[in-house]
Amino acid sequence: GLLGKKQREVKERKKRLEVGLVKLKQTSEDVAKLQLELQEKQVMVDEKIATAATILQSLTAENEVVEQQRAMAKDEEMKCNFIAEQVQNKQAECTVELDKAEPIVQAAIDALDVLDKHSLTELKSFKGRVTTKWGGFAGLGGGFLQNPSEDILRVIQAVRWAEEIERLNHQNKTVIGDALLGAAFVTYLGAFDAGYRQQAVFDSWIPRMRESALPSSEDLDPVQVLATDVQIASWNNEGLPSDRLSIENASILVASERWPLLIDPEQQALSWLRNRSQKAAHGHGLTELKLGSRGYLKQLQVAEAKVTEQEINAAREAYRRVGTRGACMYSLLKDLRAVHSYYEHSLHAFNTAFMAAVARTEPAEDLQERIANLTHCVTLQLFRGTSRGMFEAHKLLFAIQLTLRVMEEQKQLCSLELDFLLKNPKIPAQSPVPALLTNEAWGSVLALSNLENFRTLSSDIEGAAKRWHLWMDTQQPEMESMPQEWRTKTSMQKLCVLRALRPDRLRYATSDLVKEYMGEAYMESVTFQLGQIFPETNPTTPVLFVLTTGVDPANLRRAFSHFSNELFEASIKQPEMKSIVFALSFFHATVLGRTKFGALTASRATRAITRYTLGRPPTASNYIEEQLPKETPEMFGLPMSAEISFQLNQSEELFDNILVMVGHAGVGADGEDPENALTATVEQMLDLLGEDIDLPDLLSRAEERTPYVSVLIQECHRMDGLIHTLRNSLEELLRGLKGELTMSEEMDALVTSLRVQRVPHSWAKVAYPSNKGLGMWVADLQARIKHLMDWSTELSLPKSVWLSALFNPQAFLTAVMQTVARRHEWPLDMVALHSEVTKKKPDEIVNPPREGAYIHGLFLEGALWDVRSALLVPATLKEMSQLLPAILPDKTMVSTDTYSCPVYVTAMRGPTYVSTFDLKSKDPEVQWILAGVALLLEDPA
16 A cells, blocks of 8 residues: 555665665775775884884894895885875865865755745756756856765765655654555545645644644645655656646546546646556556546446456456466365375365465565465465375375476476386396396386486496495485486486485485475474364364374374373382383384384284383383384384385385376376377287287197196196286277277276386286286286296296296195105105205206206395305395295205295285295294295395
8 A cells, every 4th residue: 555655665765875875984984994004004114114224233244135125115115105195185185175065065055045845846857957047056057066076975975865864764753644644635535626625634634633643744745745756847747737736636646556536627637647648557548538428427337347357357367376276286185085085175165275275365565475475375274274184194195296286387397207206117127237226226227217317327327336336325315416417406306316226215305305395384294283273163164083093003102191190199009000001002002113114024023022111110201201212123123124115115105196196187298199108008018918828739738747737737827818818908998099999997997007007907807916017017927928938848847947927836836745745655745845045046057956846036025045154144224135046845854943934925925925935044033033034926126
């Protein structure tokens, strides 16, 4: 409003003058500093002369040295004399200029006494033309206005600016009353004549303001509040009459936010209005209507409607950014439904929350500042309100999804980089740096190197493996600069590199991305406080509390806090009572703590319970707060690598959920038609399937049905069925994409799976258990097919069987026992497997064993195998799994120094159990049980 405008004008003018005074003061200080330096130089000269004289008298033998000193002193004396001469000349010049200025200043003061306000306004309108109308002031044209010295100008300016600052300080106190009078004048008096205006302002309003002690200027005048003398002079030059009524009308017009109603009976201001019509602040031009003319009201309404429409359009366009953010937030909330059925958000509830956020937004005079405030407040309030009702596991998902969509909204997101980040595609290849990267990790690097901003990544890693090894070995690589020129990459691009090289750190890196683009507030924990949400309720909007078990487990501190001091004091055996409660709480917290590490922790927690609960002091709460060790995998009897496994699983779950939401939203790649890309993918997969397995030929050649041949035939049957399922579904989809068939629900599900790089459900039902993504799954399928084809060529037992390649590995192990039992004529129920880890790699085996069979493709998780000593050893931090050498299962052998290691197909464990192999160990078996050591047929990395 007018008050804010006047306050800003006073503040800006005052600031400019204060800065000017500071500069003038600094200049004066610099001059004084130079004078002080001159005095110091003079003292130095005197000292050097005295020193030279002393040396001359006392060291006559060293005449040459004395002469040199005298010459140096003379040189310094000449320099100082020169400086002194300059200072004296400057001082004399200033004195002359000051003598000239004093009478001129006095004449100016005298001349100002004869000036009135009207004369000053007229003088300013002459634009530099000086006349002799005002006597003494006219005579200043040849003196005061002729290039006075800089020193005099500084003095005059300093005085004038100081006086102006003092006046502005006073005006800052009176601006409230001045603005009130100006606003009232514009609002109420435009439709009245000059006489009524004078009476209302000077006979009624101003006296009442004086009586109420409202701060205001002494010579209060609404025209001086609404316009400056320079503006008025400019209006006069544009043709505005100089009478009071015309100037008042012009002031009202310029100060109004909408077209005002003005009285101009003489129509003196009409020509001025016509001249200014194109310069008007509203930019609508001038429409002339005569009162009483035909269609006057209709034309007026039309004109008003056009103006209103233009204002609405302008406002709508200005606030489009806020609407876009609101639409983005609502779309995100709707997409959360794909993650969990609990997340349902109605449009009505969203609109209520949106308008509440708008109402809470801090107001601002500037439009752009207002829009920025609205966008920030709407986003943050809707985010916090939604996060408050979300499961803890999904809060980071919500934050990173919001960040990605805001980045996309602001054109800061490359969809190809996002596609890699979410899908983590891999190109199957052998790692050239096996000590640094596994084959799967190298496959990710190769896939990432196909993107424009990562062309040299694979070659850089291969060429500077040591530098990359140092970076990857840091505990927090996301906080460190990447090697070489990769240090300059954006945060999003660094995320892509971490996705390939250190996926266990992705949750931390995504948190940093949220903080960078959205702010710290979006990563702060939103705690529940009833007082904060109560204002959002009303008689028809209740608060709904959803209580679920096990979603947010109680740790030791939380579990122990459920038992009050009154409970302990009521017990006749308080120390024993506290010990029991502490042990119970610790057991509860330990079991829950182990569950976060997934299938690796499906064993007992006895060791941790015993270690940290026996002999606890009665002051259990103090022990919990001050002495209890930090929660680590070792505290639960697990290897430190379990933490990395946990972080990997958390990261995969996070990006799986993001992928589901993004796929649900239909995001495509840059510059590429998604349908064409999908068609190319389907055609490529059909080519990779190759030819079908010739089952009739296999059956005709299998004359002797040994246990091993029976397993082979069963495996080929299942593989052939899987190949047929893939081929039929892909060919059907291809026809659908070409428009030859109507897209069915099954085809739509297949499209979604292909786009998000996940194995389709229809394929997984007839396939083997696997946690691999679609790309690596297809490559693994090709390798399995080749293994079966090689086996079926000769129908003899391979040198080493890839146990992981079989649909039913239990059947092959049973075949081993059947073969041994038949050879020795033993009852099958009396035969059990004994396994021995060899020191040979599969390609080093020449022939099958005489008894049993070599198998390979097993990964040890939770521990490591020492090949030299042929014993189990504890796992290290970074080595989470290890591919074992070939294993030889044969007839049973009794051994006490072994660990009965369970074998599972995938890291899910549980329902994928296969068998149990004996692994040699010198450590107690309970150590490996607590560590969750197991063998897996699929690489868990």
